[in-house]
Amino acid sequence: xxxxxxxxxxxxxxxxxxxxxxxxxxxxxxxxxxxxxxxxxxxxxxxxxxxxxxxxxxxxxxxxxxxxxxxxxxxxxxxxxxxxxxxxxxxxxxxxxxxxxxxxxxxxxxxxxxxxxxxxxxxxxxxxxxxxxxxxxxxxxxxxxxxxxxxxxxxxxxxxxxxxxxxxxxxxxxxxxxxxxxxxxxxxxxxxxxxxxxxxxxxxxxxxxxxxxxxxxxxxxxxxxxxxxxxxxxxxxxxxxxxxxxxxxxxxxxxxxxxxxxxxxxxxxxxxxxxxxxxxxxxxxxxxxxxxxxxxxxxxxxxxxxxxxxxxxxxxxxxxxxxxxxxxxxxxxxxxxxxxxxxxxxxxxxxxxxxxx
Numbered sequence: 001x002x003x004x005x006x007x008x009x010x011x012x013x014x015x016x017x018x019x020x021x022x023x024x025x026x027x028x029x030x031x032x033x034x035x036x037x038x039x040x041x042x043x044x045x046x047x048x049x050x051x052x053x054x055x056x057x058x059x060x061x062x063x064x065x066x067x068x069x070x071x072x073x074x075x076x077x078x079x080x081x082x083x084x085x086x087x088x089x090x091x092x093x094x095x096x097x098x099x100x101x102x103x104x105x106x107x108x109x110x111x112x113x114x115x116x117x118x119x120x121x122x123x124x125x126x127x128x129x130x131x132x133x134x135x136x137x138x139x140x141x142x143x144x145x146x147x148x149x150x151x152x153x154x155x156x157x158x159x160x161x162x163x164x165x166x167x168x169x170x171x172x173x174x175x176x177x178x179x180x181x182x183x184x185x186x187x188x189x190x191x192x193x194x195x196x197x198x199x200x201x202x203x204x205x206x207x208x209x210x211x212x213x214x215x216x217x218x219x220x221x222x223x224x225x226x227x228x229x230x231x232x233x234x235x236x237x238x239x240x241x242x243x244x245x246x247x248x249x250x251x252x253x254x255x256x257x258x259x260x261x262x263x264x265x266x267x268x269x270x271x272x273x274x275x276x277x278x279x280x281x282x283x284x285x286x287x288x289x290x291x292x293x294x295x296x297x298x299x300x301x302x303x304x305x306x307x308x309x310x311x312x313x314x315x316x317x318x319x320x321x322x323x324x325x326x327x328x329x330x331x332x333x334x335x336x337x338x339x340x341x342x343x344x345x346x347x348x349x350x351x352x353x354x355x356x357x
């Protein structure tokens with residue numbers, strides 16, 4: 001087996017081109033929103049491939065877009081600066097210079113000597129409301145009804161922590177814009193639902209709500225099998241099925257496990273059970289991280305996680321039902337467990353680590 005073969009599985013970043021798995025219907029659905037005048041709210045657990053699906057739809061539409069992850073934003077003025085930086089990525093600095101001069105607070109703009117990209121910042125202590133209004137007005141101004149831009153804001157639930165009134169300010173600005181389509185992504189379902197479905201929220205019914213589900217089993221299995229076959233030949237179909245049984249079709253963890261299986265198959269062809277070896281390898285790699293996470297959990301959370309990992313019922317009488325479900329909700333908000341048709345630990349390798357305790 002040639003060791004120079006490229007690993008056909010990719011995880012840990014946005015997936016594109018030959019690494020992209022199915023999602024044909026979802027991409028088509030998102031595209032029709034991109035080509036309309038409506039806004040889209042996309043919710044799914046972490047690492048389900050939200051960003052990859054949206055990027056695929058955007059590239060197919062050929063529309064101009066800017067994208068920003070709100071987990072990387074530290075304040076309202078930082079949000080304004082990062083949005084302006086993204087606009088500079090599309091438009092030359094000279095083209096916008098005269099418009100920026102009309103800002104009530106002039107930003108500092110410099111060029112990164114390593115990347116050549118424009119860096120944008122605002123002086124500390126300024127009125128953050130004003131700089132965000134000016135940047136959002138600029139974006140609206142440079143586009144038209146026929147040439148609208150798409151603004152993608154990932155992990156949108158973070159607006160709650162950036163600034164307590166940011167949701168009201170953003171909504172007041174967005175409702176008057178006609179040249180922008182917004183795609184707002186989020187991974188914490190309870191928070192996102194509250195932002196967009198609570199009648200008291202400024203973003204109540206702001207756009208169409210879409211929930212991204214796990215990949216269809218049959219298509220995902222075919223995808224894995226076709227990439228396993230050059231290495232595992234007649235065992236490829238069985239391996240693909242075992243991977244999806246173990247990961248419950250979770251896109252990220254399926255790709256991660258498949259990647260390690262493929263690597264072991266190439267480098268250690270004598271290995272008898274490559275999947276078992278791959279699982280042990282991943283759990284060992286992340287063991288210290290899991291231990292640090294575990295030490296920070298409260299007693300009730302530890303009890304719940306161990307029961308989920310070992311598939312034991314919550315109805316033991318050890319804790320009140322209200323206590324159990326309050327703890328489940330906290331773990332879900334923190335991203336450690338997800339709920340589809342049942343509660344389950346989001347990371348199957350963390351589950352493996354817990355089950356061994």
